[in-house]
Amino acid sequence: MQFHHHGYVSADPRVQPAAGVGINRPEELPAEVDVLIVGSGPAGIITAAQLAQFPGVVTRVIEQRPHRLMLGHADGIQARSVETFQAFGFAEQIIQEAYQITEMMFWKPDPQNLKNIVRAARVVDDPGGISEFPHLIVNQARVIDYFAQYAKNSPARLEVDYGYKFVDLEVTGQGEYPVTVTLEHTSGPRVGESMTVRAKYVVGANGAHSEVRHSIGGRFAGDQAYHAWGVMDVLAMTDFPDIRKKCAIQSEDGGNILHIPREGNYLFRMYVDLGEVAEDDKGRVRETSIEQIIQRANAILYPYSLDVRDVAWHSVYEVAHRLTDRFDDAHSHGGQTREPRVFLMGDACHTHSAKAGQGMNVSMQDGWNLAWKLGYVLEGRSPEALLETYSDERQVIAQNLIDFDKEWSTLMARRPEEFDSPSQLEDFYVQTAEFPAGFMTQYQPSMLTAEATHQGLATGFPLGKRFKSAQTVRVADGVPVHLGHHHRADGRYRIYAFADERGAALDRWAEWMLDSPDSPVERYTPAGTDRDHLFDVKAVYQQPHFEVDITRVSRLFLPLSGPLQLVDYEKIYAAVPEHDIFEERGISREGVVVVVRPDHYVAHVLPLTATAELAEFFEPLFLER
């Protein structure tokens, strides 16, 4: 964490200096905004938190409730999300209070006595080290709290505007604020009154029933039939021995439970499968009482039992696998192609079962994907075309999510006798572990992702996948640093220059970056800003840190910044001999440049000598300064 940069900071350094729109941020929702985010759930709030780092952009996020979320219904946090939290500065804090999944238990009918369930398998979570972060369970309300805190501590001082309901919008295409949005006050003295906000962009992050989706003519397609679950968050006494472990439990009569221990050591959640909902059900399934859910859970758990002492929350819900036909409004006006103005994300785009614990996670990645792009376009860094990549990138992810969840939830609902092999369920869980952990996303070549021409130079950083961090040592102070953990959610691109053995090629590359008119730093960094304003360029040396002579390192990696023009010493790294990043990530000893976009995805891998190619890559992406 960097601070004291402009002088001594006495209080919490997480509170960044206010800038731009954060300096005198109006409390009231203004009549004109750059970005209006509808909904402060996980997708909306991460969008807001990221945009709060762009203090040139007026971002507001409205929420129908008059207050913060008290109890959310999502709780599964994949490792990719914890990486994301790290970028937003609160991974350590949320890990402290979360439940951590280290293994999953599979319970099945006892072959000796089918009436009883018995522990059939124990599967270790992430045995291969997909991420250095854990797999967590923590209530969505707390995730939102942390993002909201980050947004408030950011230069734009962004806070949620509570008590506004989205009614409708119209893309007029006219003027500077081409979207007219009608809202309604849901609390306070003006409750029931409507108001109009004009926006440059609108983000619909308001759930499965999104009126923003309706307003751009979007439709859900997918399953016709709904599946019903009884879900309960309870405090209970039990003799079931794996009550503090994640379990898939199947009983002889076809019943099944997904059991999730919750944060805090006492609470747990059970999803009790209530089956497909008959077409003529007419909502009867929703009348299932908490007593009936508990009774069903007890039947499935036999010979064990649950004595429920407190119900924190319960619900019966029906859900179908559905996907929106559009992620933005770009093509919604009579086939006439134009840049998108309205975007959908999260549950407004995709609904599915809760069985794979994916919803909140994918939604947050939707939000992060879009947010920095909006920031780039609105701050004039990038052309509007950048916004088209949101739909291109996220639609396919949503489809993959639906496909995966369908397969997993179908398997979990299968009766014991229907499996191809006795271990089919746990085998599927192990084989597909990378998907639910959040690391199967791989963006295809586009203006943001280069072709994999030079992939062989850094096999451990696959193009289009998230940059998988590794241990290094910071040269200036000898502190062990996970390289990727310096990649905070500040909206910047990272360019990692892995050195050749003697460093001569690195020096030549650095010289080009410093002096060439084609260098992206030279070409795009706005006058009057620090040299690392757009691109955080770091060097990683092959030798141990104490063999790197900092006085001989290019000044590209020792930039001066801020009003006092001080050197930033956090750009130069070295391999840790016992966990050599060059070995662990298959990095060529001749050096390589790895470009990573603001949301952590590998954008380019190329040799230190390929300067023209590097220059060319950024051309469609950035506007000349």
Next chain:
Amino acid sequence: MQFHHHGYVSADPRVQPAAGVGINRPEELPAEVDVLIVGSGPAGIITAAQLAQFPGVVTRVIEQRPHRLMLGHADGIQARSVETFQAFGFAEQIIQEAYQITEMMFWKPDPQNLKNIVRAARVVDDPGGISEFPHLIVNQARVIDYFAQYAKNSPARLEVDYGYKFVDLEVTGQGEYPVTVTLEHTSGPRVGESMTVRAKYVVGANGAHSEVRHSIGGRFAGDQAYHAWGVMDVLAMTDFPDIRKKCAIQSEDGGNILHIPREGNYLFRMYVDLGEVAEDDKGRVRETSIEQIIQRANAILYPYSLDVRDVAWHSVYEVAHRLTDRFDDAHSHGGQTREPRVFLMGDACHTHSAKAGQGMNVSMQDGWNLAWKLGYVLEGRSPEALLETYSDERQVIAQNLIDFDKEWSTLMARRPEEFDSPSQLEDFYVQTAEFPAGFMTQYQPSMLTAEATHQGLATGFPLGKRFKSAQTVRVADGVPVHLGHHHRADGRYRIYAFADERGAALDRWAEWMLDSPDSPVERYTPAGTDRDHLFDVKAVYQQPHFEVDITRVSRLFLPLSGPLQLVDYEKIYAAVPEHDIFEERGISREGVVVVVRPDHYVAHVLPLTATAELAEFFEPLFLER
């Protein structure tokens, strides 16, 4: 972290439910208090934070300033203090924002050209793994902030009372509140007015010039001569290559600098030695200007130079090695022995150089040592005699501190030609590393620390030293847990029962703990409280966690608690095969009981069969319920 125990908690689980005096805590300082802490520095605030966990005790802490500390002068945080922060729940947070010391550099005159300094040695910090926590630099103001937050989040909802100055006290010995304290308002509408508070106990944590010390007739003894330092916290440009590393720098002319990089990547502190202060100096040394300090620093650093761009703070200070003649007032009234009512801690007891970075650390351990004892006596758990152990334990620590600092600061001030060997300075640093890291404290046998009769059963837990944590796995959920990290600052004793190979001896011990009238749990735990209210009893098994059958573990380790009588699953642990705690801490395979006091020190080590001895140990310490 445990929560949701009594039902669902929506917001930050670090905010514990208010209890006792925290439920309607008066904003105004009351006329009668149980404990009055004078001073909210590191010693005072940790005392307050710990006592805030005893909601039956009215604790108030007064501070002369009208607001929080903006800029503190201490910044060295030894690993023992980070362990302590972990117990108070904020280690992760403070590590995020701290500078981390991983190595120290020694610079000396270049033998080739004595005018120049040259890097002579690099010494790795804690190569032996004294602690799993790092060695940090972070401003005292932030340390205080975190303790203050903890105090406020604790059941007693304790907050500092700003704007009160201590004037005098009298130990009347009369009535329930035998100490009468005179205070003066230093801010607000009543500024200048005095007021009286009657207290059961007073804690003087108000610095080297402590009026509390004066009021009990305490005197400082030690060096007559003062040593002067110029110290500056600055932002600067420099070509000195180790500017982001801790350095001891000696120049040919006898000058020396202790250089400390500070948190946030830019700021650093230099202590520039200004030598012994002549008897007839009459404060002239204090007129040394910042320009002169910078000039002196530049001279010592030659051929490197400093271009100071911003001075966050600077000072010239004189300090002597001094120790108070008393840590409490027990013997201050004409030789008549009685229980202590007034205590001194921190700088009020010991002053010394800043060179070893010890002051704040030892002060915090003073405070923690006393705080839980006050809590025990005031809540009626223990006899008043417990309070005598404070002086007995801490006076010797203070003496050791002074001795160590004298040796280290003398060595650092020595001219290059005066050393016995060229590497004497760095050799001393390496050989004594455990002391400044905070782990040489070893309390002698007393009512709190047993004789080392059975030390051979757990050689890695030396009696009287702090319990050195090790990795284990929690059986119920398979989560890796550093065993000691469950030892939070909640004022409880921990009793770790390390199992014998088959667990039969452990079962017999557990049975005795559950059922015997001599069992400390039975004998001392107040009626109507949870079974683990006083003693947190944990089992550690030898086999891997998945081989421990939780259904066969004694219910001693699965206690019911709270209004809902739920099982606490966080009492049962297992060795990690690849880091076996039994191997790493020399624990007998026949099992052993290790008793650890609330401030982390090992109180007893004894066989599972020595139940009578265990009962006997607690007898003088606890009052029958």
